[in-house]
Structure formats: C-alpha cells, structure tokens
Amino acid sequence: MVNERTFPHRLAHGLFVGSCLALMICFGLTPYSAQAQTNPDGSLYSRFGVGELRSFPSSQLDAMGGAGTGTLSLNYLNHDNPASWGYQVLTRASGSLRYQNVLIEDAAGNSSQLQGATLNSVEFSFPILSRRMGMAFSFAPYSRMNYSVQQTGELTNSPLADEDIPFQTTLQGSGGLQQLRGGLGYRITDNLSVGANASMIFGILEQGRETLFGAGAGLEPSTQTDATRLRGFTGTLGAIYAVEGLRSDNDMLSFGASFTLPTRLTGELVETIGFSLDRDTLRTQPDGQIDLPYRMQAGAAYQPNNRWYFVADALYEPWTSLESTFQGFPEAAALSDRVRLSAGAEVTPAGTDDLAPFFQRVSYRLGAYWDDGYATPVGAQDISTLALTGGLSLPTMTGGTRLDLSFSVGRRGTTDNDLVRDTFYTLSATLNIGERWFLRRQLR
Numbered sequence: 001m002v003n004e005r006t007f008p009h010r011l012a013h014g015l016f017v018g019s020c021l022a023l024m025i026c027f028g029l030t031p032y033s034a035q036a037q038t039n040p041d042g043s044l045y046s047r048f049g050v051g052e053l054r055s056f057p058s059s060q061l062d063a064m065g066g067a068g069t070g071t072l073s074l075n076y077l078n079h080d081n082p083a084s085w086g087y088q089v090l091t092r093a094s095g096s097l098r099y100q101n102v103l104i105e106d107a108a109g110n111s112s113q114l115q116g117a118t119l120n121s122v123e124f125s126f127p128i129l130s131r132r133m134g135m136a137f138s139f140a141p142y143s144r145m146n147y148s149v150q151q152t153g154e155l156t157n158s159p160l161a162d163e164d165i166p167f168q169t170t171l172q173g174s175g176g177l178q179q180l181r182g183g184l185g186y187r188i189t190d191n192l193s194v195g196a197n198a199s200m201i202f203g204i205l206e207q208g209r210e211t212l213f214g215a216g217a218g219l220e221p222s223t224q225t226d227a228t229r230l231r232g233f234t235g236t237l238g239a240i241y242a243v244e245g246l247r248s249d250n251d252m253l254s255f256g257a258s259f260t261l262p263t264r265l266t267g268e269l270v271e272t273i274g275f276s277l278d279r280d281t282l283r284t285q286p287d288g289q290i291d292l293p294y295r296m297q298a299g300a301a302y303q304p305n306n307r308w309y310f311v312a313d314a315l316y317e318p319w320t321s322l323e324s325t326f327q328g329f330p331e332a333a334a335l336s337d338r339v340r341l342s343a344g345a346e347v348t349p350a351g352t353d354d355l356a357p358f359f360q361r362v363s364y365r366l367g368a369y370w371d372d373g374y375a376t377p378v379g380a381q382d383i384s385t386l387a388l389t390g391g392l393s394l395p396t397m398t399g400g401t402r403l404d405l406s407f408s409v410g411r412r413g414t415t416d417n418d419l420v421r422d423t424f425y426t427l428s429a430t431l432n433i434g435e436r437w438f439l440r441r442q443l444r
Contacts, residue, residue: 043102043422044147045383045413047173048334048375049319050205050230050290051145056120059096059430063391063406064344065367067313069299070256072193072242075402075434077125077136080297080313081238081258082195085185088127088134090400090434096120100426107415118144120428126437136197137182144176145205166214177203177230177265185238193240201263202231223274228326230290232265252303260295269326288326293318306351311367315340319374336376342369344389354399363393365406373412377419385412391428400434 046052058076061068068080077092078084101115118141125136149171154164183197208225238258246253268286299313317338344367350356371385387410394403405428412422 043412044104044149044420045373045375046145047147047207049322051143051176053143054141056096056140059094059404059406059428059432060346060365060393061311062428063365063367063389064311064346065342065369065389067299067311067342067344067367069258069297069313070240070254070301071311072240072254076432077123079138081240081256082183082185082197082236083193083238083240083256085125085134085136085183085195086187086193087131088125089130091126091437092123092432092434094123094430094432096428096430098426098428100424103423104420105415105423106420120430131187133184133186135182135184139178139180142177142179142201145173147173165219168212170210172210173207175204175206177201191242195238196235198233198235200233201265204229224272226269226271228267228269230265230267232263234261234263236260248305250305254301257298262294263292265290265292285326289324290326291323293321307348309346312343317374334376335374336382338374339372340369343367358395361395365393366390383413386410402432404430404432
C-alpha cells in the first residue's frame with residue numbers, strides 16, 4: 001500500500017514526470033531542423049534495406065560505445081538484454097532526445113549538411129520482487145530512412161523541343177520503423193539471470209523520385225512515390241551470469257548473451273505517380289512481406305570497485321539472408337552481414353558516497369564502436385562506421401534521479417568508388433527518474 005503521508009507528493013511528481021515524457025514523445029516524433037531541411041537527420045546509406053538501424057541500450061551504455069549485453073545495473077534499464085531487468089530495485093521512467101548533425105562529402109569536394117532532433121526512447125520499468133524479478137516497457141525507433149540525392153542531365157532528341165531539355169531528378173527517402181516492446185527478467189540464482197521480451201515493429205518507409213525540367217520545355221514536374229507500410233512481431237531471449245568477489249569484496253564480473261528471433265514484417269506497398277499537384281495510384285501490392293534476420297549479441301562487464309565500470313560487446317546480424325516479396329524493395333542484393341564491436345568505461349570519483357562534492361558524484365563515461373553496417377552499394381566494400389562516444393551523468397536533488405548527457409563523433413563510408421562519406425556528431429539528453437513505489441504501511 002502507498003504511504004498516505006507521501007501520496008499527494010508522489011501523485012504530483014508522477015503527473016509532472018508523465019507530462020515531461022509526453023512532451024518528449026511529441027517532440028521526438030515531430031521532425032525538426034534548424035535549416036528547414038526536407039529530410040533532417042539523415043544518411044544517404046539509409047536508402048538500403050529498411051533504413052539506418054538505431055540502437056539505444058540505455059543512456060549509460062550509449063555513452064560507453066553502446067556495449068551492454070553483460071551489464072547489470074540498479075540505476076538503468078538495459079534494453080540489450082532482458083535478463084538484466086530482474087536486478088531492479090526502483091520504479092523507473094525515462095525519456096531521451098537526440099540531436100544529430102551529418103556532413104556528407106564526395107570525392108569532388110561537393111558537400112551537404114543535414115541536421116535534426118528525434119526521439120531516442122521512452123521507458124518505464126518496475127520491480128515485482130526487488131533484485132529478483134522485474135518488468136519493463138519501452139518505445140524507441142528501430143530504423144530511420146532519410147536521404148536526398150540530386151542528379152542532373154539532359155533529355156536529348158525530344159520531339160517537344162528543338163534543343164536538349166535539361167532536367168534535375170531528386171531521389172528521396174523518409175519514414176522509418178518503430179519498436180514497442182515489453183518483457184520480464186528473473187534472477188534464478190544469485191549468479192544466473194534470464195529474461196525475455198516481445199516486440200512489435202511497425203512503420204512506413206517511403207521512397208520517391210521527383211523530376212524537374214528546364215524552363216521553356218513545357219513539361220510539368222513529375223513525382224513517383226513508393227510507400228511501404230509494415231508491421232510484425234519478434235522476441236528476444238537473454239541470460240547473464242555474474243560472479244562477485246573475484247579479487248576483492250566489491251568487484252563483479254558478468255557475462256551476457258541475447259538472441260533476437262527473425263522477424264517477418266507484412267504489409268502493403270502503394271505506388272503513386274503525379275504531375276504538378278495531381279497524383280494517381282499506379283499499383284497496390286497488399287500482401288507483401290519482408291523477412292528480417294536474427295540478431296546475436298554477447299558481452300562482458302567488469303566492476304573492480306564502486307567507482308569504475310568496464311564493458312565490451314559484439315553483435316552479429318546476417319542481413320544477406322533478408323528476403324522480400326515486394327517488387328524492387330528493399331534492395332536486398334546490396335546488403336551484407338553486419339558486425340558491431342564496442343567497448344567503454346565509466347568512472348564515478350565518489351563511488352556511492354552521496355555526501356561528496358557535486359563533481360565527484362558525477363559519472364564520467366567514454367567509449368568507442370566499429371560497425372561494419374549492412375549497406376553495400378554495388379561495386380563497393382561494406383560501409384563501416386567508426387565512432388567515439390562519451391558523456392556525463394549528473395546527480396539531482398532527488399535520489400535515484402539523474403540527468404544524462406552523451407555525445408558521439410564518427411565517420412561512415414568512403415569517397416572511393418563514387419560514394420560519399422558521412423561525418424556526424426550526435427548529442428543526447430536523458431531524464432532518468434527512479435523512485436520507490438507501492439510501499440507498505442509501517443507501524444509506528
């Protein structure tokens with residue numbers, strides 16, 4: 001039963017938290033760009049497959065290279081492995097926003113810049129039995145498709161004009177897939193934890209071609225768009241084995257692994273064509289499907305004392321096994337198997353001393369990752385990403401609540417073979433709230 005003396009305070013605090021998270025969802029789902037870009041926050045390589053894959057294990061692990069399969073934490077919800085959810089003590093709610101700036105360059109020195117803000121995740125979790133069993137729910141992007149490519153040329157031997165007609169074609173992609181998941185974690189013994197979650201993946205991927213003709217040609221602009229609406233279900237199984245007291249009374253070494261089942265997305269594809277403001281449906285494919293591959297992750301974490309924490313991770317996804325019944329989508333022939341390696345560290349100078357000066361209670365994080373990606377344009381090698389990550393976790397006046405700030409700086413792709421190179425940086429802010437709920441009435 002909730003303590004009656006603290007109920008009004010908790011109710012007001014809960015309403016405030018709910019309002020903040022609702023605003024984060026609305027802001028994160030609304031594209032924003034300081035320079036009014038048509039497709040903010042994008043990469044040209046997001047045109048392949050189902051778009052640029054997104055990953056946000058937690059605000060803590062995001063700043064540590066994204067490694068977290070073997071992590072057990074009392075203060076954060078680890079999305080990479082549901083086995084960690086049984087380690088919870090506090091009821092938690094968090095919301096995270098992300099800003100990204102991407103500079104795109106080719107071998108000729110041409111460049112463009114895209115930027116925007118999106119949602120990282122919204123999470124809610126609570127313990128059923130403290131440090132034994134817990135549940136969690138979250139909403140986060142699974143992938144984003146945002147790109148814009150311009151091509152120019154001339155229409156020759158046209159019966160409509162005596163001279164060649166110049167034209168400009170813009171290839172654009174937008175949309176993405178979202179992931180809604182929930183599950184349960186349970187500690188079987190003091191050393192072994194297991195967990196499972198179920199996920200719903202849904203969204204719309206839209207790719208289009210717009211052609212503009214030179215003045216005086218007498219030709220209307222034309223637009224062709226393919227919109228694919230998808231939905232499907234999958235699940236993740238995970239396990240973590242932890243050993244304490246290897247070298248000291250306070251250290252802990254843990255190993256974790258998780259397996260995400262293959263996913264079948266079903267839906268429909270609608271192709272439209274238009275001239276000027278008029279648009280007509282060319283065809284509709286109502287019963288298509290895309291089979292996404294499984295995902296395997298494994299990692300380790302080591303905490304030598306209450307100040308330091310180290311993590312390392314590996315991920316594998318066989319995207320060459322992707323199959324689709326949609327005509328021409330996605331470009332499965334341009335995909336490769338994905339490998340991702342990551343590692344990071346965290347230090348909190350004060351450890352668990354809540355009376356230490358502020359900057360000694362701040363957690364400082366640093367990490368890096370290499371992602372082989374799954375986009376492979378024809379005639380090119382795999383498009384890999386190398387990035388450095390870092391961040392701070394700031395304590396607040398409310399115990400169990402922290403404000404996490406993180407960043408990443410990296411490069412994706414190459415300017416060889418007529419390709420482009422992305423140089424990007426991201427900034428993320430996460431409000432992570434934790435409280436004890438459902439307290440029993442105490443006799444005085």
